[in-house]
Amino acid sequence: MGIKNQKGTVSIENYRSRIRLRWRHLGTRYTLSLLAYNKINLQKAQKTALEIERDIALEIFDGSLKKYRGETTPAPQAKPFTKQYEEWVSDYLNMDCEKNVNYNAFRNMINKWGAVSEKNVLKKFNAEQFCIGTYNRRLTMLKQYVSWLVKSGIWKVNPIVDVKSKRGKRLPRPKRRPFTEKEIGKILDAFKNDTCTPKNSAYKHSHYYPFIYFIFKTGVRNAEAIGLRVNKVNVASRTILINEVLARSLKGTSSRQRTRKETKNGKERTLPLTQDLLNVLNPLLEKKDPDDLVFTSFKGLSIDDNNFQNRVFKPILRDLEIEERVLYACRHTFGSRCIEGGINPVMTAFLMGNNPETALRNYTHQLTLPNNLPKI
Structure with missing residues (x-):
């Protein structure tokens, strides 16, 4: 028995x-x-x-x-690393991988990695070829994501918590070097008087004179100028409110692909509407609805800064024999002129929508050398 x-x-x-x-x-x-x-x-x-x-x-x-x-409930299958990342970005960061450039690029990177775990995540990350700036930016995002995985109990350990950012010399960006006063004058004159417009062209450069004048004068970001609406220009109080942009999307820079959202860092600022600026903008404000764009293309759509750069700005610089720059150099020019003109870094940063450290680090350059050095 x-x-x-x-x-x-x-x-x-x-x-x-x-x-x-x-x-x-x-x-x-x-x-x-x-x-x-x-x-x-x-x-x-x-x-x-x-x-x-x-x-x-x-x-x-x-x-x-x-x-x-011996019957046990099978453990739920862990979601793929990329799928979990998309949900984290959407549900916890309130961002969209389909719209935000940095999160989209990060998702594309980890999507190539295949199966990812605590044991191989650092190896996969270090196998990527990045410049120092991209490496540090992606490392920060990866640390945030993995920390959330550990906090949520999905991973047991954080294998990258002690990984340090890379240090290296910040390379100059010659295409963002500011323009001199003489160069600014030549550029504005070429726009205003169509001196570089091809003969028999129906598209006159002077159409964009107010746009380029506004960027040189205010130092706003390209997307801030492109998205400026009539109701943001207050003639009565002589102010201009900058609190939104018409940003390019991952799909392109044309008017159909752009999206309206808050400024780059979420800050809003008020700029003075000087008399010379008012004289330039006034003709553009007439007979427009409050939500209409101040600056438009020849077809009345939002300006495509990529096309403007290649088809208008770059050819004008070439004809004027000025070293090639990108449109963003106008913003660097504004920051440098503010500092050189005696405006303190805090006010310069406010006008540009940055903090003082960023303004001093990225947007200021010495335009001229002093005639003398301090006396001893």
């Missing part, structure tokens, strides 16, 4: 050449049929019997018997 235990415990029997456990608990008789009756399986059955007796004593007995049959 079988091995019969003392009363009140689990008995082990040989029932038709199979191991059978039998016991009573709270007035109910339980029977559990296990594997074939042999020495090895008997050892396993004895462990199961002891587990049942222990659970009864601790009042954690599983009446369904699934625990003692």
